[in-house]
Amino acid sequence: MKAEIITIGDEILIGQIVDTNSAWMGQQLQKLGIPIVQITSISDQAQAITKSLSEASKRAEIILVTGGLGPTKDDITKHTAAAYFQTTLRTDEEVLAHVTNFFTSRGRPMLPINEKQAEVLANAEVLFNDQGTAPGMWVTQEGIHYIFMPGVPFEMKFLMEQRVIPKLKALKGVQAIWHENLLIAGLGESFLAAEIEDIENSLPTHIKLAYLPTLNLVRLRLSAMGESLENIQAETRSYAELLAARLAAHVIDRQDRSLPAVIIQHFTENGLTLSTCESCTGGSLAAQFTAIPGASKMFIGGTIPYSNRLKELLADVPASTLNLYGAVSEQTVRAMANGTKNKLSCDYALATSGIAGPDGGTAEKPVGTIWIAVAGKYETLSKCLHLKNDRSTNIARTQLEVLFLLWNLYIKELSNPRIEDI
Incomplete structure (x- = not known):
């Protein structure tokens, strides 16, 4: 089972903000053994949203969408998604009560535009958002799981941790995934590749080796996927040990850290x-x-x-x-x-x-x-x-x-x- 991430917002495309959401979601998905096939950032345009949803559904079974769930005119994700799924929007009374309390408890007036936050896709399961006014939504259609969340990072993280990840864990078809890392110093990427060429060539097809170079340092990452976590852990570690022994004079660390x-x-x-x-x-x-x-x-x-x-x-x-x-x-x-x-x-x-x-x-x-x-x-x-x-x-x-x-x-x-x- 594969995943794709779609982030919506012109502010991302023009560089006004950095898309940290995708990086964080990617970290959480890899812990679950769900590989990401693509990450896409698009503008707040109906055509772009519709096209991205359609193309993502051909590549992945889990599609996570962030952004465009606010009450203003430039936030069109819900209306575009309703057209894509050929459904309507409905007002969720529990969400409406939450939004109303959100404003009254802060001594702020509840404007008619704020009531739109309680509108959700009629075919969606509501992912209640305790941290903000925009609820998340989970839609399953033709075997594809579409998950819509607000783009505000702390709200997205809350929904992922409290609502989305528990549901993802329950899905069938999620394989185990395991990573082993080596932080290497004193060898350039090309010299390093030549030094371990025979070990890399001996890797089975379900174990991949990635080179992640920076100045003076290269991070080697072995990634494996399989049915049994215990088996792929043992197998991947055995190759990591071979690499560590070969590169003993250059290995700084065996963990994924700075x-x-x-x-x-x-x-x-x-x-x-x-x-x-x-x-x-x-x-x-x-x-x-x-x-x-x-x-x-x-x-x-x-x-x-x-x-x-x-x-x-x-x-x-x-x-x-x-x-x-x-x-x-x-x-x-x-x-x-x-x-x-x-x-x-x-x-x-x-x-x-x-x-x-x-x-x-x-x-x-x-x-x-x-x-x-x-x-x-x-x-x-x-x-x-x-x-x-x-x-x-x-x-x-x-x-x-x-x-x-x-x-x-x-x-x-x-x-x-x-x-x-x-």
Whole structure:
């Protein structure tokens, strides 16, 4: 049994909002063993909605639709769906009572337009929405399950978790699915593929290998589908073990998670602490760590000394260093890392300073010149980056580079401890 996701809204197509709904729904569906064959974003137009529903019904047995369920004129999903299913809309009294209470409890007037929220497809099972005024709807026709939900993320997630997923679990024909992941560092995608070509060629047809590359890292994902979860788990893990053994020197992690999450676990288990001193990355590295539960066990905090004055005050960078070498230099970034480590009394400290663009460069230090440094327990590593992307991409690449530099120094010092650590 396969699924397709359709998101409706001009705001998605013009980039006003990012479609996070599809990514989240995809994660939930894969846990259920329901593969997604396609994700489509379309405009608030009847022709586009009708065409998408018709084409999706040829590819999938489960069609999830989000968006266009509001009471205003631009929300036409319900009327278009009624025409598609050759049915009508009816007022659901329970939903109407909920909508009325929603407004009165907040001291707001109930307008006639708001009553339209209680209109549902006559052939649908109502998916009651405790979190908002737009109910979800489930229609089954000719063996295809159509599920309509509001586009507001927290409302969609509530309906999925409380109404939709329990019903999906009860459907027949859902196969078991299992994933094994390896996070690989130090090998480019093409070199990696050549290294494991024989293992990849030996995979049975129900196990697929995907390469998911980023800067410095490649995530390998083995995905299997079958009738028995226990069987495909054991079989997929056996191939993951083969890959891990072949790539032992390059395997960072065996779970589907980010490098900051891996660092948090390792630092926590080894009683290590970390801080950040960010100029050109503007606190985004600290944000990556603090977004992960458990970061407080190892992350001390961070500073954003964007100006030279704050580099002196917050990271103890000598004024003479800044005057002689400038803010974007190896000497300054190493001083930022070491000063932060000493000032905050932590084991490791990261530092970034550079010209992310689009302006600010010079002949000696063009846009994209970025220095990064990591101060460790015993030594400090630094590196100069010469990036040629736009500002946001330059910052993102800097984040990945300094995290990888931190990982390399951590592994080096873990493998070669000093006498005082033994």
